[in-house]
Amino acid sequence: MSTPLPSGMRLESTNTETHGQVKGLIEATKTKIARLTVQIRELEFLRERERDVLAALRLMIVPIGQLPTELISEIFKLAVHTAVLKTATREGIWPVSSTMYASTRAALHKALCLSQVCGHWRRVAFSTRQLWAEGVVDIHFNKGMTDPYLDGFKSLLTRSTPYPLSVSLVGSDTAAVDSLRRIADIIVPTAYRWRNLRINMESFRHFNDISLGTFEALERLYIYDFSEQTSPVTAFQSCPRLREFTLKSGEESKMYLIQVPWQNLTHLNIYDESLGGCRTALLQCSNLTSATIATSYDWDFAPGGVDSPIIVLPFLETLKLTFYGFVEGDIDGIAAFFMPLSLPSLKSIDLEFNPNEDETWPRAVFSEFQNRSPKLQEIALLFSSIDASGLIALLRHGPSLQTLDIQNSWSCVGEDFFEALYYDQADSAPLAPKLENIHLESVGDDFEEIYLEDAIRSRWWKDGERLLPDNSPPRVSRLKRVWVAGRFSDELKARMKELVPQGLDLYLA
Template sequence: MAITSSICAIVLEQTERTRQSSKADIERLIDQTQLKIASLRSQIERERAIAAALRYIISPVRALPVELLAEIFVLAIRDRTHITDVLRLSQVCSDWRQVAHATPRLWTGLIRVNLDNESGSLKEAYADGLKAWLARSLPHPVPISFMACPPKDTYCRILAEILKTSPRWGSADLRYAPLWLINRVAECRLDNLEELSLGTIGPNTSHLDPLCFTGAPRLRKLGVKFHSNDPQILMPWAQLTDITIDSSSHDIALDILVQCTDLIRASLCIPGWHELPEAERDIHVLSRLRTLSFALFGSAGKVSPFFDCISAPALEELCLHFDDMENDVDWKAAHLPTFQVRAPHLARLDLRYATLRGDDLIDVLHYAPALTHLKLFCCWDCFDDIAVGALHYKEGVRPLVPHLHNLILEHTGEMFTPGVLADMITSRWAGAELATPPAVAHWTLVRVKDDHTKHFADVMEVLHRKGLPIELLNRSGNNQFAPAPSNS
């Protein structure tokens, strides 16, 4: 009502004011009023900007020391989106841009280099941006990954800018790089290179000169995938501590492995042997090896040449994966227990698609007295009533794997009786609770993923209510009980 009255009053006022004015005079008055409105709007926007600037001046973030703001920036960067995150931070305001540009750690995320065949201003802009990015990361090491690459060695400014920084590379991913690019990188200074990944070189290249990376004094981690007809690779094998080998030749893979005398972690994916070698290999001691992952593929099922030639006295974790095997592994002749004698501290065992039987599993566990973690995945035949019964705790009888406290069973088939498994879990739970000192370790996690009988689920629910960290998962991965403690 007040607004309507005000408008009416203004209309009366302007009517009286323009009583003697022509239409043209009134239109000039309208133009003058519009100019005043524009001027007032501009003044309002300026006053709003002044208010915003004053609020910024007294804002808490402006009072932060530059060093603390830089640390906040570093924590705000996510690995997968680090480029977008850094650019957004640097575009908030000029002060933040100065802090971002003066914080080299913000610019040390993974750089995926595209050496495709684009030309013109777009490629030049990419090269300029890459050069500026690398300059802001000084003096820190940077990780480099080569993605799209031309098939031939032609001059490329992008590559030239990248190769200039090779002494600062902390890691280099060359899995998708052609041979000419790998050769170019091998010729560079690699003073800070600690991690290197190489893919398959290409068919019929074994006659070419060796690829030489012996000039990388800090190289510790290597991932390499090769065939028997790839060129020879020269590496500072003895200084490596982490190696992943994926090879179609088990002999080349073993030749490499035994040269890596300082290994802490090793992962091999090789074919098995069709026939046993006529001459046995010498036993090579990998005295620092803690984790070993061994995967087989193909149709050959003999593995004893591997287990017979390696000694790992410090080994703590062993993963045996046979997902890609076409035939069964000959476990009776695998000599795994003999290998275990040379690895007395084995604490974690992970078996996937292993075709061993129940008595084979008992032999493996018998030679793993320090075992704390056991995982069986798609091991259809080994977890039968005999193996489950061997794990059953009986008072006055020395238990098998007394330190076992973490048991994961996923898709282990129907060779065991659910009631026998429930009794075994219960016996070890009671043995840990009642005996002084405990004859077996307290369970920290029992996870069973498969279909369950009602009796088995009922028994486990009773133990769960008493504190047993049990997870019963159906085939969809849904847990029947509340989550177990995360101390696995």
């Protein structure tokens, strides 16, 4: 069955004439289609222009349309802003750097949404360069390097100029050389604006080609994995503004490959099995205020490498140290770590040990360390092997200790501990004279309850209730909070409850 021709179109009967007529009709139809296409485009353009006029008219009668552009820009900044700094917790040992990129696309997504509302908002968004520097430029090396993908980076980097950037490099640098070069040509010229940089890659070979001094604005650097890295990383050894460095190695230590200006750092966060490497890095950080280190128990230096002169870190206030297991070695690394440390400003130390390992508590070394840290106010021990004598020594060398938090340290609390903690008004040199907060959980319960009760009552009193014979106040601080988990009788709990309404925060589990 043949397809009928449009109305008014006739063909003659001979084949030759029909062939010629069809060719003519084809050309005429193409011409019509081209003319109609142009007309459609013109109409679409006119439609979009009228839509812009309609949007502008509507904008004139809504409240936001009466705001000046500068004020709309400020509103956009507030709407897009995404906080990237978070507080470290005991459960999450990695503070700022590891969480800085948790909302990598949030700010940029908000900026894009604002730019799609209408033409006026798009112009405001594109001219407000801070919006495009607020989020994280998330670069995946293992993605297809398509033109739209690269064009997007170009546009974003252009719009954000000259503001600082947060950049995340993810994937593998084993991709095709031409793909790496295309990305490098786009991002390297902006490296002088990078304030925060996160690298989650197997290796970092190609970035050593970047000239020293390029990262002049870099303040926070976070490196993760580096499992295939074999050569030293020198790209960051000249970063004058670098203040925070985080390294989270994989299964093998990468500590010795990293070169950063240690003396500039104020915050250090390391997860690396090389205890020696961690200590070497720490001792170079003369301006640190906080450090979080997770490493192994065993020393990994050659014999004789344990010894080191006492090194003062004058500004370090917070130290969290986690020992997660053993590697090869026969020297107790806990003592080696604390031997050279002098932290005169230290206020808080948190030590966490592997519950499956039987390490030795370095009583003498830690006491000497405490003597060099006279301002230490908070001590937390988790899964420690410290015994009763070690715990009493810890209190004896803690003249500024205010908070003692010991958990899952099974045999350190007994009658000797509470007898030592008991305060006698006649004692001119009481143990831990500033102690106010006690948290004991899974620390041993083989003691008479009366020792616990006497120790608490001796260090707690009502306002104005207790004075020495010469009308002077006690030589110890009054307890504020006591949390003790153990198998206590109902009689003890009932007796101690009378202190709660009087102001003591007491909990006996």
